[in-house]
Amino acid sequence: MTQRAVEKNTSQSSARDGGGSSPARRRALGYGLLVVLPLLAATVLLVSHGDRPARAAAGSPENHAAAALFFAIAVVVGAARLAGLLAARLGQPQVIGELLAGITLGPTVLDRLAPSVRAWLFPQAAVTGIDALAQLGLVLFMFGVGQEVVRNSRDRSGRDGGLIALTSLVLPFAAGTAIALPLASRFAGAAGDSLTFALFVGCALSITAFPVLARILTDLDLIRTRTGRLSLFSAAIGDGICWLLLTATLLLAQGGDLSSLWRPVLLTLLTAVVLLGPVRAGLARYLVHGDRQPKAAFVLVIAVVGIAGSAGITALLGIHQLIGAFLFGLAWPAALPPETSVVPSLGTMAHLLLPFFFLGFGLSVDLGDLPLTTETLAVACLLTAVAIVTKVGGVALAAHLCGMGRREAATLGLLMNARGLTELVVLGIGHEARLIDGEMFAMLTLVALVTTLMTGPGVRLLAGLRGPGREPTP
Numbered sequence: 166m167t168q169r170a171v172e173k174n175t176s177q178s179s180a181r182d183g184g185g186s187s188p189a190r191r192r193a194l195g196y197g198l199l200v201v202l203p204l205l206a207a208t209v210l211l212v213s214h215g216d217r218p219a220r221a222a223a224g225s226p227e228n229h230a231a232a233a234l235f236f237a238i239a240v241v242v243g244a245a246r247l248a249g250l251l252a253a254r255l256g257q258p259q260v261i262g263e264l265l266a267g268i269t270l271g272p273t274v275l276d277r278l279a280p281s282v283r284a285w286l287f288p289q290a291a292v293t294g295i296d297a298l299a300q301l302g303l304v305l306f307m308f309g310v311g312q313e314v315v316r317n318s319r320d321r322s323g324r325d326g327g328l329i330a331l332t333s334l335v336l337p338f339a340a341g342t343a344i345a346l347p348l349a350s351r352f353a354g355a356a357g358d359s360l361t362f363a364l365f366v367g368c369a370l371s372i373t374a375f376p377v378l379a380r381i382l383t384d385l386d387l388i389r390t391r392t393g394r395l396s397l398f399s400a401a402i403g404d405g406i407c408w409l410l411l412t413a414t415l416l417l418a419q420g421g422d423l424s425s426l427w428r429p430v431l432l433t434l435l436t437a438v439v440l441l442g443p444v445r446a447g448l449a450r451y452l453v454h455g456d457r458q459p460k461a462a463f464v465l466v467i468a469v470v471g472i473a474g475s476a477g478i479t480a481l482l483g484i485h486q487l488i489g490a491f492l493f494g495l496a497w498p499a500a501l502p503p504e505t506s507v508v509p510s511l512g513t514m515a516h517l518l519l520p521f522f523f524l525g526f527g528l529s530v531d532l533g534d535l536p537l538t539t540e541t542l543a544v545a546c547l548l549t550a551v552a553i554v555t556k557v558g559g560v561a562l563a564a565h566l567c568g569m570g571r572r573e574a575a576t577l578g579l580l581m582n583a584r585g586l587t588e589l590v591v592l593g594i595g596h597e598a599r600l601i602d603g604e605m606f607a608m609l610t611l612v613a614l615v616t617t618l619m620t621g622p623g624v625r626l627l628a629g630l631r632g633p634g635r636e637p638t639p
Contacts, residue, residue, distance in 0.1 A: 230290035237291040238298075244270060245520030253384075257621045260380035260519075264585070264617070267523030272531040287528060295521045302518025304476045304490035308468075309512045310379040310397060311494020313388055329563045330399035333581045334371050334406055336559035340551050341370035348544065354599035356418050364414040365600045369592060369609050370552045372407050373400040374585030374617065375487065380519070381583060381620055387628070392573055395564070396580040404587065405488055409433075411591060418600055433482050437492055440475060445496035452505070453498045461505045468497065468507045526589050538604075545608035552612050553619075556582040576627045583620040588613040 245263040252262025269275060275283040287295070345366035349359035357365070378400055382388035388397075448471075452464065459467075471493050479489030497508075557578035564574035589610065596606045 230288075233286075233288050233291040234294045237287055237295060240286055241267075241270070241295070241520050241524050242517065245523070257618070259384050260377055260585075261618060261621060263520045264377075264523045267520065267525070267527035269527065270524055271527030271529070273527065273533050276531070277533060287524075292528060296525055298518050299522035299525050300486070302515050303487055303522055304472055305511050306379070306515035306519055307375070307487045307490040308472045308494040308497070309508060309515055310375070311491045312497060312499060312508050313379070313394075313397070315495055315497070315499045326395050326398035326402065328567060329395060329560055329577070329581075330402035332559045332563035333373065333399055333556060334403040336555040337370040337552060338367040338410075340555045341367035341548075344547065344551060348605075352544075352602055352605040354596070354601050354605075356599035357601065358418075361414050361418040361600055364410065364417070365595045366548075366605075366609070368407050368411050368414065369588055369595070370548070370555070370612070371403065371410075372584055372588045372591055373403055373556075373581050374583050374587035375400045375404050375491070377585030377587065377617060378580060378583050381580070381624070385621065385624060385628075387624070392577050392580065396577055399560075399581060401488075401491060403581075407591075408488065411594070414600070415594075415598055418598060433479065433488075436475075436478055436482065436489070440492045440496045444471075444493075445498075448496060449498045449500075453500050458502070458505060461507070464501070464505045465507045465510070468511065471497070526593075529593065541604045541608055545611050548608055549612045549615050552584075552616055553582060556616075572627055576624055579620055579623040579627065583617050584613045585617040 244266045248262035248266035248269075249259035250262070252265070253259050270283070270287070272283070275286075342363040345363040346359055348366075349357070349362040353359070353362040375397075378396060379388065382393045382396070387393040448467075452459065452467075472490050475489035475493035476486035477489070479492070480486040501507075557575070559578070560581045561571075561574040561578035564577045565571065569577065592601075592606055592609050592613070595601050596603070601609070
C-alpha cells in the first residue's frame with residue numbers, strides 16, 4: 166500500500182511539474198520544433214531561390230540516358246525470365262525462351278506492333294550499356310563452363326573428344342563448301358568471291374554454339390554427364406578452329422595473305438600454353454596449396470582480373486574473347502574450399518546477364534523482313550538438311566566408334582547440332598563484311614534457329630526425360 170501511494174504522489178507531482186505532458190509528447194514537440202520546422206524553412210528557401218538549377222538537372226540528357234538504361238534492364242531481365250519459364254513449360258530449355266524474348270523485343274515483333282514503345286525502351290544510349298552487359302555476361306559464363314569441364318574431365322574426354330570435335334567440324338565444313346560453290350554466283354556478297362563465300366558458308370555450318378550448348382546442358386541437368394562433357398570439349402576445339410577459319414576468310418576477302426595468319430595463330434597457342442601451364446600452376450599453388458588462404462574478396466578480384474585479361478588478350482589476337490575466358494576457366498583451380506570459391510557467385514551473375522546478349526541480336530535483325538522466295542526457301546531447306554545430317558550423323562558415328570551406345574551417340578550428335586547465337590554472331594560478321602548477301606543471311610539465320618530449337622526436345626526424347634531436366638526456380 167505504501168509503494169502504491171508513493172507512485173501515485175510521484176505521478177501527480179510529475180504531471181503538475183510538466184504541465185500534463187508525457188515523455189512521448191515532449192519528444193514529439195522536440196521533433197516538430199528542432200527537425201520539421203527547420204526542414205520546411207530550408208525547403209521553402211531552396212524552392213524559391215533555386216528552381217532553375219533544379220529544372221535543368223531534372224531534364225539533363227545524362228538523367229534521361231540513365232533512366233533509359235535502367236528501364237531497359239528491368240524489361241530485359243523480366244521478359245527473359247517469363248519467356249524462360251514459358252519455354253520450360255513447353256518442354257524447351259529456358260535458354261530458348263530467353264533467345265526468343267530477345268528477338269521479340271527487337272524490330273521483328275515489337276517494332277511492328279508498337280514502334281514508339283521499342284524506340285522508347287531501347288534508345289541508343291541504353292543499347293550501348295546493354296552491349297557491355299552482354300559481353301560481361303558471356304565471358305563470366307564461359308569462365309564457368311571452363312570450370313565445369315575441369316571438374317568433370319576425369320574420363321577419356323581428351324582421346325574421344327578429339328575425333329568427335331574434328332568430325333563435327335570437318336564434315337559440315339566440307340559439305341557446306343561443296344554446296345556453296347555453285348551458289349556463289351547467286352548469293353555471294355559484294356566483297357565475296359566463290360572461294361571466300363564457300364569458306365564462310367562452311368564455317369557457318371560447322372559452328373557449335375558453345376554458350377547456348379552449355380546453357381542447354383545446364384537447363385537439362387546434363388552438364389555433369391559424360392555426354393555433356395564430351396560435347397563441351399568437342400565444341401571448344403571445333404569453335405576455336407572455326408574462329409581461325411573465319412579470320413582467314415576475312416583476311417582473304419580483304420586481299421590478305423595466308424602467310425600473315427601464322428603470327429595470330431602462334432600467339433594464340435602461346436596464350437593457351439601460358440594460361441594452362443604457368444598460370445594454372447601458380448593459381449593452384451597460391452589459392453589451394455599456399456600456407457595462408459587468401460580472403461574471399463581477394464580471390465574474387467583475382468578471378469575478375471584474370472577473366473577480363475584473358476578475354477582481352479584473345480580478342481586482341483582476333484580469335485574471340487570467349488575463348489580467352491574459357492581458357493582461364495580451365496586454368497582456375499577447381500579444388501577451392503567453399504568459403505573462397507567464387508564460381509557460384511560469378512555463375513549467378515552470368516545467368517542474370519546472358520539475356521542481354523540475346524537482346525543484342527534481336528535488336529540487330531528483322532526476321533519479318535527477310536527476302537524469302539521459293540528459290541531461297543528451297544536452298545534454305547537444303548542447307549538445313551545438310552547441316553543436321555552432317556552434324557548429328559557425323560558426330561553420332563564418331564561417338565559410336567569411340568565406344569558409346571547408339572542412344573548416347575545420337576544424343577551427343579544432337580547436342581553438337583545446336584548452333585544458336587554463336588552462328589548468328591558469325592553471320593552478322595559475314596554480312597557486315599559483305600561476304601554473303603541478304604538472302605543467304607536470311608537462310609543461314611533460319612538454319613541456326615531450326616537446329617537450336619530442335620536440340621532440347623530431341624535430347625530430352627533420346628535421354629528419356631519426361632520434362633525439363635531442371636525445373637525453373639521461381
